[in-house]
Amino acid sequence: MVKITLDGITKKFGNFTALDNITLEIEDKEFMALLGPSGSGKSTLLYTIAGIYKPTSGRIYFDEKDVTEVPPKDRNVGLVFQNWALYPHMRVFKNIAFPLELKKAPREEIEKKVKEVAKMLHIDHLLDRYPWQLSGGQQQRVAIARALVKEPDVLLLDEPLSNLDALLRLEVRAELKRLQKELGITAVYVTHDQAEALAMADRIAIIREGKILQVGEPDEVYYKPMYKFVAGFLGSPPMNFVEAEVEGEVLKIYQSRIPVPGQYKDIVKKLNITEVLFGFRPHDAEIVREEREGIKGEVYSFEPLGREQIVTVAVDTDVFVKVFAPEGEHFRFGEKVTVVPNEERIVLFDKKTEKALEYL
Amino acid sequence: MKDVETRPKKGEWIIVLTILFASLPLILGFALLIISSFSRDMVTDLSLDSFRPTIENWINVFQGRLAITGGIRQNILKITLNTLVVALGVSGIVTLISTLAGYSLSRMKFRGRKLMMLLLLMLHAFPGVALIVGVYLLYRLTFPQEPSFVRLYSFFYVILARAALEIPMSVWLMKGFFDTIPWEFEWSGIIDGASRIRVWRQIMLPLIKPGILAVALFGFLAGWQDLIYVRTFLIDQTLATFIEANIEAEYSHMPLIAAAGTLYLLPTIMFFLTAQQLLLQGYSGGIKG
Amino acid sequence: MKGEKLRNLSFFLSPMIIMVGLFYLIPLIFTIYISFTKMRNWNTERYLTEVVGLYNYQRLFHMFQHDPLMRTVLLTTVVFVGITLIINVFGGLLLALGTFFVNESSASTIRLLWLLPRMSPIAVYSLVWYYFFHGSDIGTLNSILMKLGVLSQPIPWGQIVPWGAWSVIIFVNGLVGVSFGMIVFTSALNQIPKELVIAARVDGASAWQISRRILIPMMKWHFLYVLTWQFLSLLTTYPHLFLLVQWDLVSRDYGTTLALYVYNTAFGRGEQDQGLAAAAAVLLSIIGILGGFVTLKVLQFEKMIHEPRGDIE
Numbered sequence: 001m002v003k004i005t006l007d008g009i010t011k012k013f014g015n016f017t018a019l020d021n022i023t024l025e026i027e028d029k030e031f032m033a034l035l036g037p038s039g040s041g042k043s044t045l046l047y048t049i050a051g052i053y054k055p056t057s058g059r060i061y062f063d064e065k066d067v068t069e070v071p072p073k074d075r076n077v078g079l080v081f082q083n084w085a086l087y088p089h090m091r092v093f094k095n096i097a098f099p100l101e102l103k104k105a106p107r108e109e110i111e112k113k114v115k116e117v118a119k120m121l122h123i124d125h126l127l128d129r130y131p132w133q134l135s136g137g138q139q140q141r142v143a144i145a146r147a148l149v150k151e152p153d154v155l156l157l158d159e160p161l162s163n164l165d166a167l168l169r170l171e172v173r174a175e176l177k178r179l180q181k182e183l184g185i186t187a188v189y190v191t192h193d194q195a196e197a198l199a200m201a202d203r204i205a206i207i208r209e210g211k212i213l214q215v216g217e218p219d220e221v222y223y224k225p226m227y228k229f230v231a232g233f234l235g236s237p238p239m240n241f242v243e244a245e246v247e248g249e250v251l252k253i254y255q256s257r258i259p260v261p262g263q264y265k266d267i268v269k270k271l272n273i274t275e276v277l278f279g280f281r282p283h284d285a286e287i288v289r290e291e292r293e294g295i296k297g298e299v300y301s302f303e304p305l306g307r308e309q310i311v312t313v314a315v316d317t318d319v320f321v322k323v324f325a326p327e328g329e330h331f332r333f334g335e336k337v338t339v340v341p342n343e344e345r346i347v348l349f350d351k352k353t354e355k356a357l358e359y360l
Numbered sequence: 361m362k363d364v365e366t367r368p369k370k371g372e373w374i375i376v377l378t379i380l381f382a383s384l385p386l387i388l389g390f391a392l393l394i395i396s397s398f399s400r401d402m403v404t405d406l407s408l409d410s411f412r413p414t415i416e417n418w419i420n421v422f423q424g425r426l427a428i429t430g431g432i433r434q435n436i437l438k439i440t441l442n443t444l445v446v447a448l449g450v451s452g453i454v455t456l457i458s459t460l461a462g463y464s465l466s467r468m469k470f471r472g473r474k475l476m477m478l479l480l481l482m483l484h485a486f487p488g489v490a491l492i493v494g495v496y497l498l499y500r501l502t503f504p505q506e507p508s509f510v511r512l513y514s515f516f517y518v519i520l521a522r523a524a525l526e527i528p529m530s531v532w533l534m535k536g537f538f539d540t541i542p543w544e545f546e547w548s549g550i551i552d553g554a555s556r557i558r559v560w561r562q563i564m565l566p567l568i569k570p571g572i573l574a575v576a577l578f579g580f581l582a583g584w585q586d587l588i589y590v591r592t593f594l595i596d597q598t599l600a601t602f603i604e605a606n607i608e609a610e611y612s613h614m615p616l617i618a619a620a621g622t623l624y625l626l627p628t629i630m631f632f633l634t635a636q637q638l639l640l641q642g643y644s645g646g647i648k649g
Numbered sequence: 650m651k652g653e654k655l656r657n658l659s660f661f662l663s664p665m666i667i668m669v670g671l672f673y674l675i676p677l678i679f680t681i682y683i684s685f686t687k688m689r690n691w692n693t694e695r696y697l698t699e700v701v702g703l704y705n706y707q708r709l710f711h712m713f714q715h716d717p718l719m720r721t722v723l724l725t726t727v728v729f730v731g732i733t734l735i736i737n738v739f740g741g742l743l744l745a746l747g748t749f750f751v752n753e754s755s756a757s758t759i760r761l762l763w764l765l766p767r768m769s770p771i772a773v774y775s776l777v778w779y780y781f782f783h784g785s786d787i788g789t790l791n792s793i794l795m796k797l798g799v800l801s802q803p804i805p806w807g808q809i810v811p812w813g814a815w816s817v818i819i820f821v822n823g824l825v826g827v828s829f830g831m832i833v834f835t836s837a838l839n840q841i842p843k844e845l846v847i848a849a850r851v852d853g854a855s856a857w858q859i860s861r862r863i864l865i866p867m868m869k870w871h872f873l874y875v876l877t878w879q880f881l882s883l884l885t886t887y888p889h890l891f892l893l894v895q896w897d898l899v900s901r902d903y904g905t906t907l908a909l910y911v912y913n914t915a916f917g918r919g920e921q922d923q924g925l926a927a928a929a930a931v932l933l934s935i936i937g938i939l940g941g942f943v944t945l946k947v948l949q950f951e952k953m954i955h956e957p958r959g960d961i962e
Contacts, residue, residue: 052847054365071366073853085844089866098862099852146852362843363750364850371856372751379747379759386824390765392789396780402778405792405906457664464661469960470654477954478945483673485878485941487885489908490930493683493702493915493923494676500693524672527665543959556657588888592916600772607779607896614787621773628768632761 001184002062002153003028004049009058011044011210018044019055020210029186030249031180033201035194035233041210042190046156049188051075062153073102077154082117082162084139085154092118092142093127099150117145120179128289137168144176148183155180155187161196168343173200194234198222206230223345228277228354237282237310240321242252242295243334243351244278253278256295256338261346267357275347280341282322287311287329287337294340299331313339376426390625397619417619436602436620442515443584443598443624449519450583454526455576459568461527462534463560467546477532484528492592495521499593511595517592519583526582537571538564577631584627599624677934684927691923705928718902719910726906728815729822730883736823737879738872741830746864748831749838750856763831765823775892778821782806782898807899814903822889826882830875835873838864870948877944885937887912907933 004026007306011019026032034042047053049060051072059068067075086095093114094101100110118124121141131139140160147155160176161169177200180187190196197204198218205215206229214226231239244251244258246268251258260268268276288294297315304327305306311325323330323339348357380387396403400412421436464470465477498520504513541564549559587600597605599620604619619634684705688696712719744763748756766774781789784805791803807817841864849859865872887909894904894913905913911933915926945951 050851052364052850069366069367072364072851077851079848080852081844081848083842083844085842085848087845087863089863098849098854102853102858145941150852204437241909363846367856369849372755375747375751376755376759379744383759383762385781385820386762388789389781390769393773393777393780402780402787404783404789405787406789407792456915457668460661461665462659467737467957467960468654468658468660468661474951474954478951481945481950482938482941483669485881485937485944487930487933487937488675489885489887489911490680490934490937491673491676492912493930494679496691496916497679497683497693498675499672500691502887520668521672526669527668531665546959557660560661581768585768587744587771588891588912600770601886603772603776604892604895607776607892617776621776624770625773625937626957628765628770632765632768 001028002186004186004188005061006045006049007046007059009045009055009060009062011041011048011053012056015318018210019048022058022210022212024205024212024215026188028186029184031177031189031200031202033197033204034188034190034207035197035204036192036207038192039209040207042192042207043158044210045207046158046188046190047070049154050077050079050156054272068197075154076150076152078150078152080140080143080155080157080160082109082159083087084131084143084163086139086142086146088131090130091127091133092123092129092134093140096127096145096149096235099146103150103356113149114145117149120148121145136164137172140164140172144179148185153186155185157189159190159192161191162193169196176200197238198234206233224356224358225347226356226359228279228334228349228356231279231349231356235281236323239279239281240323240346241287241349242278242315242319242321244276244348246274246276251276251278253295254319256315258293259293259342261343262350263344264346264348267360271350271357271360273350273357275351277351277354279347279349280345282310282324284345285321285323285339285341287313287323287325287331288340289335289337292338292340294338296336296338297321299333299335299337302331313337315339394622394625395616396615397622399615402614402618417615419614421619421623436623439599439602440599440623442594442596443600445515446519446522446590446594447580447583447596447627449515450523450586451576451579453519453523454530454579454582455572457523457527457573458530458534458575459565460560461531462536463538463564465531466538468556477535479486480528482532484532488525492588496592513591514595518589521593522583522586522589525589526579530579533575533578534568534571537568537574541567568587574592581628581631595603650706662883669754677743680927680930680934683923684931686924688923688927696924699897701924705924708925709932721902722905722907722910725811725815725818725903726908729818729906730880732815733819733823733826734876734879735882736819737826738830738875740823740827741758741832741875742834742865742872744827744831745834746836746860748835760831760835763824764828767828771888772892774821774825775896778817778893779896779898782817784808788927792880794887802814807893807904810903817899818890818893818904818906821893822883822886825889826879829882833871833875837868841867871877876950877940877947881937881940881944884908884940885933922939 006024008023008258009019009022010017022045029183034045036042043087044053048055051067051070055068055335061067062075072079087098090098094120096114097110100113105113109337114127115124118127120313121144123141123145125137126134126138131142134142143160157176161172163322164172173196189200201218203215203217206221207214208229214221214230216224221230222234225234225239232241234284242253243251246252246260249260249265251260295313297317300312300314300320302309302311302325306327308324308327310322311327311331312320312322314320321339331337349355350360353360392404392406397417398413398415399410400414400416401410402412465473499517502517504510526529545563545567546559549563550556555560585600587596587604590598591601591604594601603617603620603624606613606620685700685702687695687699687704713723744759748759751759769777780787783789783791784803784807786792786795786803788803788806790806791800793802794800805815808814838940845863846859849863854862885908887906890904890906890909891900891912892910895903907929911926911929914929915921915923
């Protein structure tokens with residue numbers, strides 16, 4: 001149970017910079033998700049924390065100790081790989097016991113600890129089997145057991161759920177979170193699935209092209225994104241972005257006019273900005289047929305989803321926004337409607353830097 | 361990335377040094393031979409006095425001026441040419457036959473296919489020395505009556521006989537290469553109406569160039585390095601039989617033999633430097649993986 | 650089978666079939682036949698047509714029991730195959746593991762260096778060791794030991810019987826054979842998923858522990874493959890030994906294995922006895938066929954042969 005401090009970590013592979021000056025603090029006992037698209041460097045960062053990669057520059061600290069050059073076995077970390085990396089020629093018991101055997105722990109201690117951790121993960125009845133005899137979900141638990149058996153200070157997980165089917169994924173998500181809280185281990189969790197990160201993490205670090213864009217609690221990064229990319233990456237379907245021009249206290253969006261949202265009035269005036277990106281989430285708007293202040297457009301398509309439906313509205317040529325509507329409402333193709341975003345949830349971004357105005 | 365980057369470098373260097381130490385005789389042996397070819401005396405006694413640098417040996421080699429067998433000149437270039445002919449011949453035959461057979465074993469279903477493949481494996485393991493007696497008898501029985509054809513026939517025969525030894529492994533190797541090509545290429549050709557032979561020639565062969573290169577290379581090396589077959593069947597000399605015959609050379613002529621040996625070694629070194637990947641792939645036998 | 654398919658198969662397979670027939674099948678039959686004749690000095694006119702039954706085999710078995718030279722050859726063969734096999738298999742394994750844990754450029758250099766014996770022309774390779782083990786003072790080994798003060802006079806290593814000669818032939822052939830194991834094991838190691846090594850590192854294993862507990866257990870088939878293949882190969886190899894004996898670097902009696910004996914008896918200097926050689930060759934062939942068969946079964950090669958799943962007909 002340690003606090004992890006990353007100070008200016010840069011990792012280059014030849015000419016390619018995988019991690020660019022990353023500074024991050026992960027608190028003791030915290031569940032930190034590293035979220036980003038594939039190739040963003042999140043796994044690289046995880047492996048650097050594990051000690052598999054040595055940073056090109058920068059230091060890593062576990063609590064006060066500088067572990068930058070320390071090999072993995074001396075860092076006391078447990079690592080769960082994406083495809084589990086179980087030793088195929090060893091039974092489950094041996095797979096889990098392996099780290100303890102390497103430490104030359106006494107037989108009885110090994111047996112006790114292995115059985116304990118197996119019980120905790122509900123695989124104590126599988127100890128005699130070989131990995132190829134287990135299902136995906138079972139293999140994954142074995143991988144987690146192997147990581148936990150040596151009672152590590154840090155638990156590192158590299159997209160551990162990506163090889164499971166959707167239903168199993170939801171189950172295991174909840175269990176993992178519970179487990180981490182119970183054991184009180186600092187956990188770093190790599191994923192490209194934003195729903196997973198939002199559901200499980202204490203804090204999320206969004207990574208893109210080797211840089212951390214924003215770190216914060218799920219609510220914070222969801223409702224107060226710092227970058228257009230963050231806003232677009234979190235939430236499904238993603239946030240809508242339309243171009244808007246500032247004219248005094250009003251935003252001109254194609255044929256429509258909306259007042260500048262309350263939370264942005266001062267900022268817009270102070271920054272003297274004329275062009276912004278107007279962002280709002282599909283769940284944070286309604287579609288109305290009456291005359292109201294909003295973005296005018298035509299219904300382009302609608303997809304029923306059971307309890308609700310997603311309606312795509314064309315607000316200009318080749319410019320579309322998606323909004324959720326209740327299941328009961330009926331729409332017609334080409335019907336003229338107005339999209340009214342929830343004022344408090346609107347986010348305005350600077351067009352050039354793509355940064356949310358309040359962070360400029 | 362096959363291992364962690366934080367492992368101690370010290371451990372690595374210990375391994376490298378241990379292996380180099382074990383390789384010392386090997387390195388020493390070859391190096392001394394090559395160096396001796398540039399010296400008036402053999403340097404293999406590791407004494408600095410023996411090293412009297414000269415390129416005399418090499419000049420003599422290329423001028424064919426060896427005069428070891430009592431004043432008779434040996435034409436080294438002709439001997440090298442003979443070696444080249446054998447090597448190219450073996451390479452060509454092995455490549456041709458194995459690309460043909462390898463294709464059908466990879467792509468065509470027929471009765472006896474499995475048996476044929478197992479037979480090839482057994483042939484590969486079969487003791488060559490057991491066959492050579494029979495191969496020689498066949499040679500004698502098919503010997504041409506016309507004296508002027510005799511030397512040509514010995515070339516012809518040694519190439520075929522030596523190539524035959526490489527056939528089992530080369531066919532397996534080529535089959536392995538063909539196995540890696542997706543079936544879609546084949547199917548599209550057949551659907552377009554091409555005959556099997558056409559598909560092989562115009563679609564598969566171009567796709568399999570690295571494999572052909574590998575097999576051709578191995579065939580060449582097999583022919584180039586051969587000793588037993590050329591000494592048993594070939595009437596002319598190759599560098600192998602030349603070196604064998606002249607080991608009784610006087611002291612002063614030993615560096616000349618070293619030069620001939622180094623010359624003989626040249627293609628091997630060249631292939632080393634240029635075709636590393638190919639070599640490693642081919643020598644693993646292509647049987648598993 | 651359809652006519653077109655038959656024509657296609659003939660086109661592709663007949664060159665190989667002809668080669669196999671001409672240079673494996675017919676020679677085998679010839680060798681067997683010759684073993685039943687009294688063929689000497691390749692005097693085909695005189696001896697080819699006269700079949701003498703098991704004469705050569707009787708001689709051979711008599712020699713196995715009573716002839717000191719033959720017994721020496723057999724002993725040499727057993728020692729040679731046994732010791733060189735161990736060197737080849739374990740040397741290859743150690744080299745593969747060693748190069749696995751070092752950086753790629755060192756590894757490539759090492760692998761190519763150890764491929765040199767196998768790839769060199771046999772005559773040059775023999776020449777290298779001829780000078781290395783030469784009995785006079787131009788011999789490298791002698792020079793080193795004399796310079797170190799261990800020896801005062803050069804020793805003809807290959808002529809010291811039996812272990813001098815045996816050591817030289819084992820050493821010379823061992824260097825050639827090690828490369829086979831090295832390459833097979835390296836290829837096997839490359840097939841092991843890299844995460845397993847990294848997971849083991851995270852679990853705390855050293856290179857030796859990783860080798861012993863993870864890498865080696867996963868290469869069981871390859872180990873058997875190298876073992877059986879090398880055994881058969883060592884039993885029947887003779888080119889790399891030929892010149893060593895021919896040039897008198899090693900003692901003839903203790904430097905000749907059964908395979909070399911067959912060749913020298915059939916083609917060597919002095920009196921040639923093809924009948925006897927053929928009989929010994931037939932014996933070797935039987936061992937070779939049995940050994941090959943056992944190898945196929947043990948390594949389960951049959952299971953590795955799959956039907957071509959996409960053949961259209």
